[in-house]
Amino acid sequence: MTTRHDVVIVGxxxxxASLAIALERTGLDVAMVEATPAAAMPAVFxxxxxxxxxxxxxxxxxxxxxxKLRAPxxxxxxxxxxxxxxxxxxxxxxxxxxxxxxxQVVVARDFGEALEARxxxxxxxxxxxxxxxxxxxxETEGVRxxxxxxxxxxxxxxxxxxxxxDGTASAVRAALGIDTDEHDxxxxxxxxxxxxxxxxxxxxxxxxxxxGPTALLPRGDRHYGVVHGVGTGETEAVAALDEAGWLARxxxxxxWRVGRLLASGxxxxxxxxRVVAQxxxxxxxLLLGNAAQTIHPIGAQGFxxxxxxxxxxxxxxxxxxxxxxxxxxxxxAARRAEDRSRTLAFSDGLARLTCSDAPLAGALRSxxxxxxxNTAPVQSWLVxxxxxxxxxxxxxxxxxxx
Ligand SMILES: Cc1cc2nc3c(=O)[nH]c(=O)nc-3n(C[C@H](O)[C@H](O)[C@H](O)COP(=O)(O)OP(=O)(O)OC[C@H]3O[C@@H](n4cnc5c(N)ncnc54)[C@H](O)[C@@H]3O)c2cc1C
Numbered sequence: 332m333t334t335r336h337d338v339v340i341v342g343x344x345x346x347x348a349s350l351a352i353a354l355e356r357t358g359l360d361v362a363m364v365e366a367t368p369a370a371a372m373p374a375v376f377x378x379x380x381x382x383x384x385x386x387x388x389x390x391x392x393x394x395x396x397x398x399k400l401r402a403p404x405x406x407x408x409x410x411x412x413x414x415x416x417x418x419x420x421x422x423x424x425x426x427x428x429x430x431x432x433x434x435q436v437v438v439a440r441d442f443g444e445a446l447e448a449r450x451x452x453x454x455x456x457x458x459x460x461x462x463x464x465x466x467x468x469x470e471t472e473g474v475r476x477x478x479x480x481x482x483x484x485x486x487x488x489x490x491x492x493x494x495x496x497d498g499t500a501s502a503v504r505a506a507l508g509i510d511t512d513e514h515d516x517x518x519x520x521x522x523x524x525x526x527x528x529x530x531x532x533x534x535x536x537x538x539x540x541x542x543g544p545t546a547l548l549p550r551g552d553r554h555y556g557v558v559h560g561v562g563t564g565e566t567e568a569v570a571a572l573d574e575a576g577w578l579a580r581x582x583x584x585x586x587w588r589v590g591r592l593l594a595s596g597x598x599x600x601x602x603x604x605r606v607v608a609q610x611x612x613x614x615x616x617l618l619l620g621n622a623a624q625t626i627h628p629i630g631a632q633g634f635x636x637x638x639x640x641x642x643x644x645x646x647x648x649x650x651x652x653x654x655x656x657x658x659x660x661x662x663x664a665a666r667r668a669e670d671r672s673r674t675l676a677f678s679d680g681l682a683r684l685t686c687s688d689a690p691l692a693g694a695l696r697s698x699x700x701x702x703x704x705n706t707a708p709v710q711s712w713l714v715x716x717x718x719x720x721x722x723x724x725x726x727x728x729x730x731x732x733x
Contacts, residue, residue, distance in 0.1 A: 336362040336457060337654050339477060339490035341464045341503050343367070344375045345439075346620030346637035347496030348446040352394050353645035353727070355453050359654060362457035362488065364479055369460050375498070376443025378599060379522050380548050380556025382407065382535065382631035384434045384719025386728035387638050393727045395452075399445035403551030405436035408533030415540040415584070423714060432533070433718055436548045436556060462486070464497060467506040470614040473653070492655035493616040494644075496637075499606050501622035507613040514605040516627060516682060518543050519566040523598045524550070525557045525581070528590025537629075537681075538585050544629045544681075545584040554596075555589065557581055558628070563602070570600060603627055603682075607675065611664045615655035617644065626675055627682035635719045636674045642725035643667060670722035 340347045343365030367373040391397045413420040468476035474489040495503035531549030538545045543560025578592045606625040620637030
């Protein structure tokens, strides 16, 4: 039996679920295919701390998701960037830009629960889970066939538009034959919840060292979300450290700006690769989120960018008779080009500041030099990243009057 939908979203992670919510107001018949069973949360909704740019907070509030968060988010009122062995630093105050905050820190697990609560309110959304995308047919008569594996066996769906929101190793992207450009940063990021002598005061710290970045994000629960980058060769040794050894390591990399680090929760580790699709569109198919571009997390941009992918598409589909029309998909790719390339350059630029192979690090040798000589461009570069207003900004990202 074949079931037909206007739009089939493969992947119910951060971007796929957000897209499903954003598409509700278009009135289209939308389905979401997610490999994780209904009773569980997709693995991506783990203990990582997500820093939501102001544009993201605006949009998720308009979509009714922020209101579903049960744990308090942590406001980022200032950003402090420093580099080990360098007296220069960049300090940005949201108040100087007429804002209460640059964004909010939310734990991915809490965000997953909020998305799920909002998805449960969508009467029209068809959900296939656990269901794994396995294959794609050619376009015929204005639809594409997808094959999915469900608990009841194989099933066929017809979609006027297929969305690949199935993450970095996207099976849909592979089935479409879209190649990727990849780069291994030779870094692993460790993430944990940490308590320090001084509770968060709204400052997000980014500390750059030659071995990798260390960030402390102000969570809403009086803890910091620590992100600590290490070279691949050190991964096993860092994973094996006991709590005291781990805290001593982070303290040495980060310094004493929040006093002594007192206790740490469990650590999770993420090897870091950049994976960028060479095209965003194929007949009756689009790539969104990590399937389209997986970037270094240092600039906290991945989901923020993926959400803008989703919102742009939702805007374009509003009132459209054929959601998979070739001209519409081309328009989508054109609209995403500037934000995509600038955000990629931003994240890569920050990442390279911390890598030894870095041409950019050579050029921007010293943050001190940068700040002294070139303050305005650096600040607008960082603020642009932190707030998420880049390129053609989707309407839901803008507050009234801004
Ligand atoms: C340590 C770390 C920190 C980060 N911090 C930030 C941050 O502060 N701010 C920010 O904006 N971003 C951050 N990111 C990036 C962010 O996590 C990603 O951008 C985001 O997860 C991308 O969402 P996605 O929906 O595209 O992909 P994913 O979240 O990976 O979701 C893909 C979904 O597809 C499903 N799936 C996969 N294959 C199939 C299949 N064949 N069939 C059906 N379903 C399938 C998976 O189960 C999953 O649910 C961070 C990333 C890391 C690693």
